[in-house]
Amino acid sequence: MTAPSPTPDPAPTSGSGYLYRKVALYLRDHPDRPHKVGEITKAIEAPSTGAVAEAAKRMVAAGHATHHRDPHHRFQITQAGIDAAGALPPTTSGSRGGSRRSRGGKPAPITRPSGLLYYPRRLGSDWDINVLHKLRSQRMPVLLYGPPGTGKTAMLEAAFPDLLTVAGTGDTIVDDFLGSYAPLPGGGYDFVYGPLVQAMREGRPLLVDDATLIPPRVLAILYPVMDGRGKITVTTPNGAETVDAADGFYVCGGHNPGVHGAILTEALASRFTVQVEVTTDWDLAADLKVPKTVIAAAVDLNLDLAAGRIGWAPQLRELLGFVKVKDTLGMTAALSNLAGIAPDDARDAVTSALSRHTGKPVTALALGKR
Template identity: 65%
Template sequence: MNPTSPQPASPGANPTSTPTAPASGSGRRMGHLYPRVAQYLVDNPDSPLKVRQITQAIGAPSSGAVFEVLKKMAAVGYATHIRDPHHRFQITPAGIAAAGTLPPPAPRGASSGARSRSGKRKPVTRPNGELYLPRKLAGGTDIEVLRRLRAAQMPVLLYGPPGTGKTAMVEAAFDDLLTVAGTGDTVVEDFVGNFIPLPDGGYEYVYGPLVVAMRDGRPLLVDDATLIPPRVLSVLYPAMDGRRVIHLTAYRNERVEAADGFYVIAGHNPGVHGAVLTEALASRFGVHIEVTTDWDLARRLGVAARAVAAAIDLNNELAAGTVTWAPQLRELLGFARLHKTLSLATAVSNLAGRAPDHDREAVIKALATHFGTTVTALSLGPQH
């Protein structure tokens, strides 16, 4: 079947006017861009507006820069930030009253990853509402470093065991993030989009997350990238290199150019069955960062010290190759929640049961050593 000439429906775009020529370089500074963004919201107060729609309407050079202005407006109450799941903004009465003036500076220490009086970094809220505690990296924090690398257009490959917090870190760093969850069944259409059937029997082309991220100047996380077949991943390469352009061969050979702010991050879980880090993929990422479980953080988040000690021993065995699985932060946080909800003994038994069959004996031994008791996997008993 060959669908004919359907109109594209982009989940991240709603163009309402023809883009004008980009503003001068000085327009990139917030002091120049903010009044234009604010005035457009004031002139269109009746409904939330998408970032790309605002960018095109005011002829701004970058949707990423417009998004930063909008977030600053929302932070001081001048705009309402709506995620449904796209980022949309609507002017507030306070924003209307303040139109034409720059927003006041954020309260001291209010920015993402800001330091508290104790010197520790404050948590950053992820899109799902959970808090992320920044970790040290390259003289700063992981959040700060990822944002600097995005500004420098240096793609990052995060690698480490599943459950160490790779995805959480990226979500905390970029609240305009789009994600492709990689599997062995991921296809090119999962990146670029595809035709979908309509109730009336027709078809329309819906753009995929790669296209939306390129056009809106947003970051794209390719999670579990090394599970995706290499021939599929190659769709990313022209978007990431100096060309920063792809062509939608399945839809009119449409040309898609990357806007400022577009950025690619990938996650890799070494040792996971089916994960293959090819030279072609590794070479596209100029920065490789290992992400391991933060044991101190696990303790701070309420994980029993004996559970952390057992996990450390098992991770040492994992590094030595004597086991193929060891608890990471994800499993330890689940342990803490179950401990609080039911009991410590139940949490220990459940952690034993989460281990793969071929590693369960080693996990039970480590748990028994540190908890000083017999450990069995969580299972049902006889009827009462």
């Protein structure tokens, strides 16, 4: 028998039902990670941590939350909890990893751990951040693919503030996932667990960035935790150790198809249940004050990139950098800098497109004579 779903109080002013509702709504609006009881208490201005803990435990008993202890008691809402709380009216508090609405009906920008803002985008019939939350709750691995600089990592950082990352290269080894020996200040060595083990134990998302640059034999370490088994074996000084994935653990990946050496194998592709193409949002670039002439040049260059005529074109990352340089050094320097950061084999095409659309001669930024 399960406990009833939380329902709104007709006149919520006090009592355990009101507190249960506030805890449920807070966890619903902050689904990305487990929250300490004290954190919830402070956020909802509850009378005591004990009362909040009891409300959270009732959610666990109903299957609407999971309970973690590390050694602090932490609670995180489940998809069943999100569904049950869906009929409740929205709270007035925002969420760093959520998708509160702005006046125009779009989700407000989300602050990433770096302090930079991420602007949610449509994905199917929902917003990308909400879709990622749903995929995590259902343990459906997602692969984001597209040119570098389109916002793949930014999207995941905005959705999951508790994200851990492995940066993939051709030199990535198994130890980069599982851990290795590290020197101690006083001499000797100790075994330090890697991000995969840490994410599994703490129930956190793991981003394998540039996953398709990593040798397939190394990536095979991920397969047991992506195909339902949910456990791995790590060899430590104490012998073989089995690590089980805690609730909330989630694997996501980034793939840049045009990068030399990036190969999406069938074995890896089959384990990413959802695969999403990420491209530059030109309307967003305009909203962020990128000049229309520069956007038009970037659009043309991206069409050439898609047709295989050039190997590089500016994406949102470069366009936002352009705005910063323009605001600091002026338009001419910003155009020259954008041309200068283009790879050698694409620089002529970039300078030509910028010159054509802006009506100004553009050359790569360089020092002149004294």
